[in-house]
Amino acid sequence: MIRSALIKRPPLFLSRRQHSSVTTAGSALDAYKIQASVPRLSLHLLPGEQESAEDPLVRYGYVRQVSAGSYHLLPLAHMVQSNIADLARRHMVSVGGVEVSLSSLSSPALWERTGRAANTELFKIKHEDGTSGESESARVQYILAPTHEEEITNLVATNIAASRRKLPLRLFQITRKYRNEKRPRGGLLRGREFLMKDMYSFDVTQDDAHRTYDEVANAYRAFFESIGVPFVVAEADSGSIGGSLSHEYHYLSPVGEDNVVTCHTCKYTANVEKALAFPPEEEDGAFMGEAAVQYFLSDDKTTLVAAYYPPDREFSPLHLLAELPEDTINAEAESTGIEVAEEFATQAKADDDEGLFTRRLIRVMDARLSRETNLPRLPFHANKGTTTTMVDVPLVMAQTGDLCPSCDDGKTPLAVAKAVEIGHTFYLGTKYSAPLNATARDPVSGSLVPIEMGCYGIGISRLLPAIASITADADGLHWPVSIAPYHAIVVSKDAEAATTIVKELRAAGVNAVWDDREDVSFGAAMRDARALGFPVTLIAGKQYEKSGLVELQPRDLSVQQLKEKRGDAAFQSSVKDLPAKIKELLKL
Ligand SMILES: [Zn+2]
Structure with missing residues (x-):
């Protein structure tokens, strides 16, 4: 049973002779023979009904979610x-x-050597036999x-x-x-x-x-x-x-x-x-309320940095680091709250009574703060002799309206x-x-x-x-020609006409697909052609039967514009001239 099915399976590559003998009638397996030379939309795993998802790739059947954070790419997305x-x-x-x-499957030992093995976003595969070791790298067999x-x-x-x-x-x-x-x-x-x-x-x-x-x-x-x-x-x-x-x-x-x-x-x-982020003039040194603060400690715990900024702004640790001499503080500390300042004070007192006199406090003020700004109280009495204050420092993330740090005049928002x-x-x-x-x-x-x-x-x-989200519009996806799954889709109920057109185009280097779905109306096929985002839709319908002319509908034009262009010679072509016309249109 299995054996005969294997033997009957159509070959992956069809010979020239087999190509020319392709027809749309016959057994169901013929669909695969045709797919080899004339790609058919019905084989691209499109959902029967449009999904209601907000993500256009899910909605139009390009991808399917497997679980949180993982997706299957369906043929068009792939x-x-x-x-x-x-x-x-x-x-x-x-x-x-x-x-x-x-x-x-990466070796954990290498990640230990570069100091990155502890990163919590690494997927780690543990030894199946439960091998335990002294170090993390001994327990972990692989890092994905x-x-x-x-x-x-x-x-x-x-x-x-x-x-x-x-x-x-x-x-x-x-x-x-x-x-x-x-x-x-x-x-x-x-x-x-x-x-x-x-x-x-x-x-x-x-x-x-x-x-x-x-x-x-x-x-x-x-x-x-x-x-x-x-x-x-x-x-x-x-x-x-x-x-x-x-x-x-x-x-x-x-x-x-x-x-x-x-x-x-x-x-x-x-x-x-x-x-x-430098403040605009009206905000420069103008903040009057209670400042927010974050505390950072040096690795040897002898220097405390207190960074003050307006509470409605987002603090930037990188801006602070840029102002301080290298290695002043440990910027990767998990906590920057009052407990950091308390730890500093406790350490100082534990050393000796004079501890606070030998340790440094650096206060850094955002440029928006003024002399009138209230600063949160320190949990110890700061010693003036070992306290440094830096003012006029841009400490917060930029917002629209802050001044450009690169412009010479320093006034451009x-x-x-x-x-x-x-x-x-x-x-x-x-x-x-x-x-x-x-x-x-x-x-x-x-x-x-x-x-x-x-x-x-x-x-x-x-x-x-x-790219999908940026280029999509109300009608659906809209791929740039450079990466579109197909350059053109042929909408036609006439199998022979569609096959001829697609073959002609592909022979000339235009990547085309035929919408061969039998249970989809002409109107729905036209809507799908736009929604799936192909750069151009080709229609071989009644007019083709009468005059042999194929109608071109570029995705760049709106439905309204397309209505106005109907019958325009620029958007019609004989099959023979079609490849050149599309190449010109899509700049292929
Ligand atoms: Zn500038």
């Missing part, structure tokens, strides 16, 4: 995602990228990789002898990554499983690494331009690395979770976490907008190469030095919902 991945691949290859595919700095640095360090290492090296991959998001939200935008393009660069000198960074950043711009959806490049926080070589690529969109500031005068663009982060370029220096002992020979000194690295990510599976 085609869009593959197109995005192919574009990304092309641009990475254009800067000398070599593709690899690393295992998702959310990113591959550790593994790829280790690969370069151990796989190629340092003397033979030919740098620069630019390795990239497009693979599934995992992140144990505690409260997954925003659909595919922030799932627990995602497809990412990640590139890692390896250079011997810092100069070379910076040049690599610029080249990859240019390739990123070219990639996002080729998609065709407007984007911004924002200066981003470079974390503990320092320096200015960290940029984020964003779509400005209300569905985003990031906030990006832009200045319309000097074009300064930055993540709100990075942008210093910033605009803050919601954004979806879709890419990130990052100069890493020796952050990973040093602990993982990835070295190369310095051409000048001749000695082995840690490799200079960079990492560069593109959220491939995030681009799918981001």
